[in-house]
Amino acid sequence: MKMPGTTLPQQLPLDLALKPRFxxxxxxxxxxxxxxxxxxxxxxxxxxxxxxxxxxxxAGKSHLxxxxxxxxxxxxxxxxxxAQADPLALVRAPALLIEDIDRLGDEPEAAExxxxxxxxxxxxxxxxxxxxxxxGPDQLVLNIADVRSRLxxxxxxxxxxxDDALLRAxxxxxxxxxxxxxxxxxxxxxxxxxxxxxxxxxxxxxVLDRQALALGRRITRQMAADVLKSIDGTVS
Numbered sequence: 414m415k416m417p418g419t420t421l422p423q424q425l426p427l428d429l430a431l432k433p434r435f436x437x438x439x440x441x442x443x444x445x446x447x448x449x450x451x452x453x454x455x456x457x458x459x460x461x462x463x464x465x466x467x468x469x470x471x472a473g474k475s476h477l478x479x480x481x482x483x484x485x486x487x488x489x490x491x492x493x494x495x496a497q498a499d500p501l502a503l504v505r506a507p508a509l510l511i512e513d514i515d516r517l518g519d520e521p522e523a524a525e526x527x528x529x530x531x532x533x534x535x536x537x538x539x540x541x542x543x544x545x546x547x548x549g550p551d552q553l554v555l556n557i558a559d560v561r562s563r564l565x566x567x568x569x570x571x572x573x574x575x576d577d578a579l580l581r582a583x584x585x586x587x588x589x590x591x592x593x594x595x596x597x598x599x600x601x602x603x604x605x606x607x608x609x610x611x612x613x614x615x616x617x618x619x620v621l622d623r624q625a626l627a628l629g630r631r632i633t634r635q636m637a638a639d640v641l642k643s644i645d646g647t648v649s
Contacts, residue, residue, distance in 0.1 A: 437480045441586065443579035446473055449570040453481045456541065461568045463532065463542040467549045468572025471610030474545040475512070477572075481543055482510045492528065493518030500530035508541040514564075515546045515553055525557055532563045542567075574609040583611055587618040588632075593625070595632045602634050606641055617644065 442450050449466060452459070466474050482489050487508035490498060493516055503509055511531070517524035535542040546553065549571070550564035575583065581604045588595050607613055620640050625632045 437483075439586075440473070440476055440480060441579055441582045443576050443582070445573040445576045445579055446477075449473075449477060449572055452568070452570055453477050453484075456481060456485055459541065459568065461566075462536060462539060463544070463563070463567040464570060465550065465564055465567040466543060466545045466570045466572065468547070469574060469610065470547055471612030471614075472572040472574060473611060474572060478510050478512060478543060478545050482508070485541055485543075487541070487543070492516055492524060495527040495531070496520035496523035498527055498531075500527055500534055503531055504534045504538055504540055506540070508543070509535060511542070511544045513546065514544050515548045522556065525555060525560055529557050529560045529563075532560070536563075575611055575614075577604065580604050580607070580609065580614065583614050584618065587615060591618070591622050593622060593632060596634070598634050599632055599637050602637050603641075606638075608645075617641065620644065 440450065449468075452464065466477060468474055478489070481487065485508035486506065487510045488503060488506035489510045489512065490503060491512045492514045495511070496518060509531070511528070514528065517528075532542065544564070544567065549569060550561055550567075553561070553564070555561045555564075581600060584600050584603050584607075588600075603614075603617065607617060617640065620643075621632050621637060624636060624640055628636075630636070
């Protein structure tokens with residue numbers, strides 16, 4: 414019962430962020446990623462043993478990498494850990510995924526040297542190699558010319574920012590995953606004003622979920638506008 418002179422407290426939202434779902438059935442195909450998805454699905458019938466998947470943050474590289482590593486039974490390593498890795502141990506698996514080769518960590522020279530040996534060993538042993546990066550081979554800052562040469566020789570798959578159809582589909586899917594019911598107007602507003610990044614979509618939906626729970630209200634267009642203002646201060 415509400416006592417005189419008091420206000421009802423907001424609910425305290427639990428920070429139970431959903432982990433991204435990286436199964437093949439969760440990947441949404443559109444014109445911005447269909448070529449890359451087709452190549453991942455076409456493994457092991459690749460035109461070369463090494464493929465470089467490049468695209469901006471939030472374009473779907475991690476999701477495609479997860480689909481491929483599951484399909485190919487690949488070992489997975491991030492480039493920033495290569496400095497401490499044993500290159501020969503990494504190529505004992507039937508396939509290898511190296512994520513984020515544009516971020517070599519605190520020991521870039523050692524990591525780049527390890528990358529060189531890993532790529533040589535993978536080619537010598539004929540194992541499939543998938544590398545992900547936010548930049549293409551010509552934009553990467555590398556000191557070993559042979560590493561750049563091998564990356565240029567890899568089959569380049571480029572992901573663009575999500576197109577309108579993909580952005581809307583991801584927004585709807587994330588709301589459904591959280592069992593949230595929203596009006597079409599909310600989806601359209603978010604699609605129009607959000608940064609064109611899947612990471613930005615995930616973050617915004619998470620914040621909206623928490624806000625709706627805290628206020629005990631459904632997500633509305635006004636709530637979406639307020640949340641976007643709080644995130645970047647640019648939406649009017």
